[in-house]
Amino acid sequence: xxxxxxEWAARANHLGGLPRKxxxxxxxTFAKVVANLLNTTxxxxxxxxxRLVRSRPAGVPLLTVSNHMSTLDDPVMWAFxxxxxxxxxxxxxxxxxxxxxxxxxxxxYFFRIGKCIPITRGGGIYQEHMNEALDRLTNxxxxxxxxxxxVCQEDAPIRRLKWGTASLIARAPVxxxxxxxIHHGFEKVMPENYAFxxxxxxxxxxQEIKIVVGEPxxxxxxxxxxxxxxxxxDSSFSSGQWPRNILGGLDEAEQKCLxxxxxxxxxxxxxxxxxxxxxxxxxxx
Numbered sequence: 001x002x003x004x005x006x007e008w009a010a011r012a013n014h015l016g017g018l019p020r021k022x023x024x025x026x027x028x029t030f031a032k033v034v035a036n037l038l039n040t041t042x043x044x045x046x047x048x049x050x051r052l053v054r055s056r057p058a059g060v061p062l063l064t065v066s067n068h069m070s071t072l073d074d075p076v077m078w079a080f081x082x083x084x085x086x087x088x089x090x091x092x093x094x095x096x097x098x099x100x101x102x103x104x105x106x107x108x109y110f111f112r113i114g115k116c117i118p119i120t121r122g123g124g125i126y127q128e129h130m131n132e133a134l135d136r137l138t139n140x141x142x143x144x145x146x147x148x149x150x151v152c153q154e155d156a157p158i159r160r161l162k163w164g165t166a167s168l169i170a171r172a173p174v175x176x177x178x179x180x181x182i183h184h185g186f187e188k189v190m191p192e193n194y195a196f197x198x199x200x201x202x203x204x205x206x207q208e209i210k211i212v213v214g215e216p217x218x219x220x221x222x223x224x225x226x227x228x229x230x231x232x233x234d235s236s237f238s239s240g241q242w243p244r245n246i247l248g249g250l251d252e253a254e255q256k257c258l259x260x261x262x263x264x265x266x267x268x269x270x271x272x273x274x275x276x277x278x279x280x281x282x283x284x285x
C-alpha cells in the first residue's frame with residue numbers, strides 16, 4: 001500500500017495549528033449560514049451528540065454513522081444551533097472520497113487541514129488510509145463515516161453497508177461509542193441532478209433540514225467474534241487475500257462474517273431511526 005496522502009498537513013501542530021483553525025472556523029461559519037440562515041434546520045436529540053463530542057470518557061473514541069444524502073451532509077449536518085462546529089479541537093475526522101475531495105494538491109491540502117481522511121473507493125477495507133482512520137480512533141478521537149459508501153438521494157431504505165466501518169469498530173483497541181444519525185433535506189439543498197445532470201453551483205435555500213440523533217449502540221465484540229467463528233464454518237467467504245494477523249488471527253471467512261454481522265446491526269439501527277424520523281416529522285406537522 002502507498003503512504004498516507006499529505007499526512008503532514010493533517011497533524012494538529014502543522015504551522016502551529018493555525019491553518020486548521022482557520023479552515024474549521026471558515027467551513028463551520030459557511031455551514032451555519034447554509035443550515036440556519038438560508039434554510040431551516042431542526043434536530044432531535046442533539047444534546048446526546050453534543051455531550052459525546054464534548055465530554056465522553058477520556059481515551060474512548062466516538063464513531064458517528066449516518067445516511068448520505070448529498071455532498072454537503074458534512075459539514076452542514078454539524079451546524080445546528082448549540083453544536084461547537086467552529087472548534088478545531090472538537091471537530092470530527094471524516095472519511096472522504098479521494099476522487100471528489102483529493103483531485104489535486106490544493107484540494108488535498110484544504111481537506112487534509114480540515115480533518116478529512118481520503119478513502120479510495122474499491123481500495124478495500126485494509127487500505128492504508130483505513131489504518132489512519134483506525135489510528136485516530138486509537139487516539140480517542142471522533143470519526144464520522146457514511147457506511148453506505150456513496151450519496152443516495154432517494155427516499156429509500158438504507159442500502160447494504162460497506163464493511164469498512166464495521167472493521168474499524170472490530171479493530172479499535174477501545175471499542176468506540178457508535179452513534180447513529182439520520183437526516184433528511186440535504187437532497188433538496190444540494191440535489192445531484194439539478195440542471196443538465198449536475199449539482200447547483202451553490203447550495204439552494206428555503207429548504208427544511210431534519211436531523212435525528214439516535215442513542216449509542218452497544219457491541220459485545222467477544223460474543224460477535226464467537227458468532228463469526230461458528231457462522232464462518234458454513235461459509236465459502238475466503239479468497240485467500242486478506243491478512244491473518246488482524247483481530248487475533250481470525251481467518252478471512254471469520255473476519256467477513258464478523259464485519260457482516262456488525263454492519264447488519266448498524267444498518268438495522270439506521271433503518272429503525274429512519275422510520276422513527278418519518279413518524280416524528282409527521283407528528284410535528
